Structure formats: structure tokens, C-alpha cells
Amino acid sequence: IQAADRPLLCEVVAELHEADLGDLIEALAPEDRVALVEITGTDFDFSALNEVDETVREEILEELEPETVAEGVRELESDDAVELLESLDEEDQEQILEKLPPAEREDIERSLLYPENSAGRRMQTEFISVPPSWTVGQAIDYLSETPDLPERFYEIYVVDADRHWLGAVSLDVLLRARRLVxxxxxxxEDRRRISALEDQEEVARMFGKYNLVAAPVVDTTDRLVGVITIDDVVDVIEEEADEDLKALGGVTHPEELSDTVWTIARGRFNWLLVNLATAFLASSVLGLFEGQLEKMVALAVLAPIVASQGGNAATQTMTVAVRALATRELGSYNALRVVLRETMVGLVNGIAFAVITGIAAVAWFKIPGLGMVIGLAIICNLVAGALGGILIPMVLERVRADPAVASGTFVTTVTDVVGFFSFLGIATLWFGLK
Amino acid sequence: IQAADRPLLCEVVAELHEADLGDLIEALAPEDRVALVEITGTDFDFSALNEVDETVREEILEELEPETVAEGVRELESDDAVELLESLDEEDQEQILEKLPPAEREDIERSLLYPENSAGRRMQTEFISVPPSWTVGQAIDYLSETPDLPERFYEIYVVDADRHWLGAVSLDVLLRARRLVxxxxxxxEDRRRISALEDQEEVARMFGKYNLVAAPVVDTTDRLVGVITIDDVVDVIEEEADEDLKALGGVTHPEELSDTVWTIARGRFNWLLVNLATAFLASSVLGLFEGQLEKMVALAVLAPIVASQGGNAATQTMTVAVRALATRELGSYNALRVVLRETMVGLVNGIAFAVITGIAAVAWFKIPGLGMVIGLAIICNLVAGALGGILIPMVLERVRADPAVASGTFVTTVTDVVGFFSFLGIATLWFGLK
Structure with missing residues (x-):
């Protein structure tokens, strides 16, 4: 790139798949990225920019001239164009949109009007529609004679003169039929259609459930406005899985490998602050029993075990619950059954670990009775953890909060507090301390 | 169902999409499930059984006569048939396979020979291949004249007389071309092909990266043996995301909502046992400082805060690392950079929380110097947590263990041990205890 060997670069760029081109861009130094796009000009496929991290994408788009970007955007399908532009602020969007031909501009602007993460944002507005009066043969001929078809398509749609939905025909169905039919x-006719306002998560669920490769998007009056294809949905599925997984791990702020130390540290700070507050809350329970801890230091040594064992059992339950809520496997129809089952699982494992921990504690500290105390506390805490692990995500889902984001903190707070309180409380009674 | 109104049931079952039929089956009482399949007979679409939990599927298949199952399997695409049969033990498989026509039986047996979770298991062996001598028009006519085509297809393949791979043609490309071409x-010709032995996770990654809807599967001699379609891949993506998420939450044994209390409790027991061992290890560090804890009980109250804060920061890092390893965003080429960055993030948040926790600790216990001690310990533990959170998953990946399954335990052990040891060690030195 430094040598700026234009023909060679153009050839390399033109031959690469957009996904590989995206990888190449990420591997380059920041200043070379913009240079690469500028040097290769029209050979550069702008959809490659949708394959790179958002931070990198924004940097490149801001460095480039609006003219260059507008030219690149013209070559894209409308859904890729929207994806590229939605990461920019409104002023930059405006500058680029101004330089597009009116028809394309209007399509993109209309898509950008739909709420973020809605089907309207993800759909492409290029699709093939034919009138209901045609035969199969006419449709096939139309496809082979029309030069300006969408880049990829898997089905065609039948609409009336007002673009109202009539039905879909998959290409394999079309090819199977006789020409005169x-x-x-x-x-x-009864194909599942997607409302443009539908949330993308719901769309992904529908694709997964009914094994779709493409689905028509209609507006509120059942007029066909676009089509969503499986490749966009695969991205959504991966994004959503990613978000849930990171949220459960306490990473609630979106971050990318290319972010700076400062951005990442700040993004993770809030969650750690919440955790600190709950840790102080749990420790304040320990503080209530200062006298007992001083008299029998074994209690201070063993208390974290009770809390940790409860916390881990509760996290297991919570993970299963969050996942089942996300896939809609858990709903009000089976809630009671699942809650009872988890409580029983907590009880069963509680008893098992009560025995193991009790024996270990007595062997360690040689204090008779300590085994019974820690055992009872473990049973209490595993049952409490099971109840917390299942009920907290369900309640959060009810009040329309994201169970994946908030459950973790609440659940471990419950097990820390119950763990410390039950262990030290039972110990106080048993040994007649204080 | 009790009333066994056969015509009505058949009508309902025939009209439902397989996914909805699966939902219906799960909602039924166990004895009604088998009855439904038996009563509706050939109207029952066996692919619905692939939509239900594995436990439910096994129960139904074991109750049904092998003849009934064989008849149902005949109607399925080969990949659905394999999915249905692979959950049975070999003896039951044999009984059903015996009753199938030789050609179908051979296809299924060949697929079952491939390792579990390989492309060969997921592929369907029904696909459309044409000779290279044909024109576009001949191919189109062939499709409309052949009655027994696969149920759904998105592209056709060109192979030589020995079924060796020559290339693929998407249906939209075929329809766009003139008949005489x-x-x-x-x-x-250069379409990405999948080796039948490839792991399904790798296949999913390829589909996601290159936006494929179908991909040809070839054997070691580049002969076309099947095709994998996007609907199977969507299932794989969801399964893998599910596994990773549950593994991070300590649910390493596959479980389903329909499992019994006993099965679930046993499945989660092992991980809790590992956790108990590490909790005792961490507590043994507390045990080393028994004397100090007795002298200054505030240390016993505050120690869990240091451990918890480190554990949460480490879990954040670990979650990001596990995810980046799974998506191949993190590799040897950027490992050093990411490790350094995470360490810096640990240091930055360590300093921030050192200040906050230090002030809070002094305010609570009114012991001057306690703030400095807990602050230093928090910095140590957040840096250790960052290093553990990133290095442990990377090492596990190197030794070909699954980072999602094992990282959690190791990482929190590191932060518990380092947290307790640094806090009590620094306190011992600072206050000249013991």
C-alpha cells in the first residue's frame, strides 16, 4: 500500500470475498485502511465495511470524502447501505444521502425512519414482484430478460396493482411448475409475513422456527415494502447470542476488540460498581455477627464457602432460566412446574453438599456440631439460590427488563446474604454464642 | 385425542407446520403423544419430532412400532431422517433401518458412519446434479419435468460422470441466464466446498462469514456426496451459542426443560463439586491468617469484598475472551495486544475501585490505614483477575479444551486466592499483626 501499486491492489481487492476483504482491512494500520479504499476506488466493495468492527467502520467513513462514500453506497443493496449509514451521525448521513440519486436516496431514508433493530431497518427494498395475471412461463421469461435484478434472490412475490400482498413463490417451486400454469x-398465500415494525429478535426466532431463507416485509396496510433474507438473520442470531452471553458475564456495554483501554474500562465500570454495592451489603451481614466471628474464627473462614456454593448453584439455575426465556421455551404455561423442579434440584444438591461440606468442615476444625451448622446453611442457601435463580429472571422478564443483563447481580446478592445470614445465624443458635 | 376423532385430528395435523406440530406434541401428556402419532398415521409429519426435546423424542420413538417409524422416516429428507435416528441406540436403529427400501437405507447408513457433529451427519444426500454438457434451458426443462425432486433446493450442481465436483449454479443465476447459454x-467453480468430515461448528462459521444458503459437501476425492442448507446451520449456530452460554454459567451437562429433577441435579453436581474444592482452597488461604482475623475482625468482614470484586472483573474479561476465541476474532496474531489491553483495563478499574472501596472501608470501621490496605489488595486482585481472565481461556484453547466449560472455575479460584492472600498479607505487614 505504501508503494501504491494501483493495478495490483485493484486486482487483489476485486478478487477477494467481502468478508475476507473486511478481515484484511482490520489487519491494516489505521492510516492504510483509508488509503486502500481511496486507491482502489470503484473496485472496492463497500459491503466489506459492514464486516469490520463498528469503531473501525466509523473511523474510515469519517476520513473518506462524502463523494467517495456516496459512490460506494450506490453499488450496495439497500439493506447494506442502511447498515453502513446507520452508524454515522445525522449530519454525515445527510451529506452522503445528498449525493445519491433521488430514488435510492428515498429508499434508504424510508428505511432509516424505522426504529433501530426493527425489521424495517434490516430489510432490503429490492425485490421482485409480479402481477397475479401472469403464468409461470411469463415470470421465468421476465427474470431472464430483465437486466437490473437484485443481487441475490430466493423467491418472487405476487402483488396487486397497489402493491398489496397476494403471495410468494420460491424459485424451486417456480422451476418445478409447467410454463402454462x-x-x-x-x-x-398463507406465508408468514413480517411487519416492518417487528423487532429483529422476533424475526430471527421466526426464521429459526419455520426454516425460512427469505420473508416478505409488509407495512401496516399489508403492502409489500421489502424482504429480509437469511444472511441478515444469521447476523442477528449471532448478535443476540453474543449480547446475552456477555450480559451474563457482566459485560453490559457493547465493546469490540479494537476499542481503547479507556472505553472498555469505563464500559465495565458500572457493572462492577453495582457489584461493589451488593458486596458491601453482603459484608454488612457478616458485620452483624462480628462478636461471633471473633469468638469462633472458623466461622469467618468457612462463611465464603457457603456463599460461593449457593452462588454457583443459583448461577446454573439462572443461566438455564435466562436461556429458556430467550427461546420462549419457558412461559407462563410451564412456569410453576419449572420453579418447583428447580427448587427440588436445589434441595437435592443442597443435601448432597451439606453432607460433603459438613464432613470436611469437622475434619478441618475438629469442632463437633460445625458440620451440622454448615450443612443446614448449605441446604438453606441452595434452595434460596434455586428460587432466586428462577424467579428473578422471570420477574425481570415480566417487567420488561432484560433478564440476561440484571439477573446476575441480584441472584448472587441473594445467595451471599442468605448464605452468610443462615450460616452465622444457625451457628449463633447452635453454639449459644454472643 | 381421548375421543380419537380420527378425521378431525388428521386434518389438524396435516395443516400444521412441523414446528407448530412439535410445540403441540410437547404440550400433550406423554401417553397422548404416542397416541397422536399412531392415530394420524401417514398424515403425521415425522420431521415434527426433530422439533421436540430429545428426551421426548426418544420416549415417543421407543413406544412406536418400528414399522410405523420406518414409514415416517421414508417420507423425510435424509438429513432429517439421520437426525431422528441418531438419538436412538444401535439396536433400535437397526430395527428401523431394516424396514426401509435399500437405497434410502444405504444413504442413511452412510451418513451415520460420519462422526457425530460432522458435516456428513448434517448434510442431506438429496440434491440436483446435472452434466456439464447441458445448456441453461435444458437444466430448466429438467427441473420442470422431473417429478421426484428434493423438497427444497436453492442451487444445482454440475458434476462429471464420476460425480466429481465441477461447480454450482444458484437458482437465481440460472433464471437470469438465457436458455441457450x-x-x-x-x-x-471456486465455490467453497465442505469436507464431509468437517466439524459442524466450522461449517456454521463459514455460512455466517460468506452469507451462504447452501453449500456442497464433498468426500476426500472431491466427489459430491451431499448438500448442507442454511436451516440446518441456523440450528447449529443456536446450539453452539446455547452450549457456550450454559457452560459459562456452570451447566456443562446438556439438559432440557423436560428432564427429571434427578437427571438435572446429577448433571449439575459435578461442576458444583469442582467449585466446592476450589472454595475450600480459597478458604484455606483465610485459614492461614486465622490469628490476624481474630485480632482484627474487620478483615474477615471485608475479605469477601476484595474476592468478589476481583471475581467479577475477571468474569467480564473471561466472557469477552471466550467469545472472541469462539468467533476466531482472538488468535495468535493479536493475543499479546489483547492481553496487554485487558491488563491495563484491570489496572484502571483497579485504581478506581481501590479509591472507592478504601474510603468506604475507613468510613465503616474507623481504622486508619485500612483504606490503603484494601485499596492495594483490590488493585492486585483486579490485575490478577484480568490476567487470569484472558490467559486461562487462551491456554485452554491451546491444549484443545473447551474454554467455555473450564475457564469459570479456574478464574474465580485465582481471584479468590489472590484476593484473600493479598488483602490479609498486606494487612499483616501494614498493621504488624501476628
């Missing part, structure tokens, strides 16, 4: 005879 | 002119 009217198109209305092969359409699927 | 030779098929060899529109094929994609």
Missing part, C-alpha cells in the same frame, strides 16, 4: 396456482 | 458458462 397461472402463477396464482403455485403461490403460497 | 451453456451451463458451464454460469457456474461458480
Amino acid at each position: 397461472p402463477i396464482t396456482e403455485v403461490i403460497e | 451453456p451451463i458451464t458458462e454460469v457456474i461458480e
